[in-house]
Amino acid sequence: MLLIHCPYCDETLPELEFAYAGEAHIARPVDPSALSDEEWRDFLFIRTNARGTHFERWRHIHGCARFFNAARDTVTDRFLVTYKAGESRPDLTVKESAE
Amino acid sequence: MTTQKHDFAAPVQIEELAPAARLSLRVRPDHRAVLADALGLDLPARIGDRAASDGREALCLGPDEWLILAPEAADLIAAAAAVYPTAPHSLTEISDREITLHLSGPSVLDLLATCCPRDVGALAVGRGCRTVFDSATVTLWRDGPAVFRMDVWRSFLPHVRNLMALAEAELATGL
Numbered sequence: 001m002l003l004i005h006c007p008y009c010d011e012t013l014p015e016l017e018f019a020y021a022g023e024a025h026i027a028r029p030v031d032p033s034a035l036s037d038e039e040w041r042d043f044l045f046i047r048t049n050a051r052g053t054h055f056e057r058w059r060h061i062h063g064c065a066r067f068f069n070a071a072r073d074t075v076t077d078r079f080l081v082t083y084k085a086g087e088s089r090p091d092l093t094v095k096e097s098a099e
Numbered sequence: 100m101t102t103q104k105h106d107f108a109a110p111v112q113i114e115e116l117a118p119a120a121r122l123s124l125r126v127r128p129d130h131r132a133v134l135a136d137a138l139g140l141d142l143p144a145r146i147g148d149r150a151a152s153d154g155r156e157a158l159c160l161g162p163d164e165w166l167i168l169a170p171e172a173a174d175l176i177a178a179a180a181a182v183y184p185t186a187p188h189s190l191t192e193i194s195d196r197e198i199t200l201h202l203s204g205p206s207v208l209d210l211l212a213t214c215c216p217r218d219v220g221a222l223a224v225g226r227g228c229r230t231v232f233d234s235a236t237v238t239l240w241r242d243g244p245a246v247f248r249m250d251v252w253r254s255f256l257p258h259v260r261n262l263m264a265l266a267e268a269e270l271a272t273g274l
């Protein structure tokens with residue numbers, strides 16, 4: 001079972017307490033009515049589908065119930081980092097060189 | 100399902116507690132202190148921490164969420180409403196939503212481990228958490244090394260009790 005660190009509870013807990021919630025950092029268009037059909041389709045449905053590091057949302061549904069973001073490697077399933085909702089995408093290269 | 104209240108040799112004892120008032124408080128951290136003052140109850144900031152005074156208890160469930168237990172809800176609701184203009188919040192009575200089980204006995208951690216994926220033994224005495232038991236969200240309060248309270252949403256209770264009865268039977272046979 002995967003263990004996931006909840007940035008709000010500050011505890012590393014089993015995957016079964018969490019729910020996956022799609023790709024992170026998808027900003028809602030400021031003026032939706034100005035978008036073309038293709039742009040609206042891209043906003044709603046087109047996702048990165050990364051092979052490797054993927055920034056995604058998770059929710060600690062059976063716990064603090066908060067949404068947060070995670071960077072996960074989609075090949076190894078390894079969680080690289082988790083961080084609170086609203087925080088910007090962490091620079092993973094800085095983290096790696098520091099290690 | 101019998102309640103083995105006086106059978107001290109039993110590996111676990113499961114009892115349903117009498118209903119009490121239960122409230123869900125949502126308030127932003129800036130206004131936490133105002134609500135704590137109004138309710139006459141400390142609202143701990145760390146998730147899992149608890150506070151108690153005058154028969155009232157608070158458990159921090161999330162960064163802006165507390166579960167409050169009290170003998171009566173009316174006083175608390177009135178006290179919170181009085182500070183609403185300065186400290187906007189949501190205080191909802193949820194007394195009827197859950198049934199509380201009192202779980203104790205030398206094998207209580209084994210009983211919980213059958214259906215809780217988290218390491219319940221790592222939860223310190225005097226703390227609490229919302230977690231999952233099989234597929235049901237529950238709130239666990241650890242009151243002693245082998246004493247827990249578990250709030251279960253009432254429609255999940257038969258499912259939870261059935262699973263506990265199975266685990267209890269296995270524990271009783273020494274498995």
Ligand SMILES: [Zn+2]
Binds near residue numbers: 006007009010063064
């Ligand atoms: Zn959490």
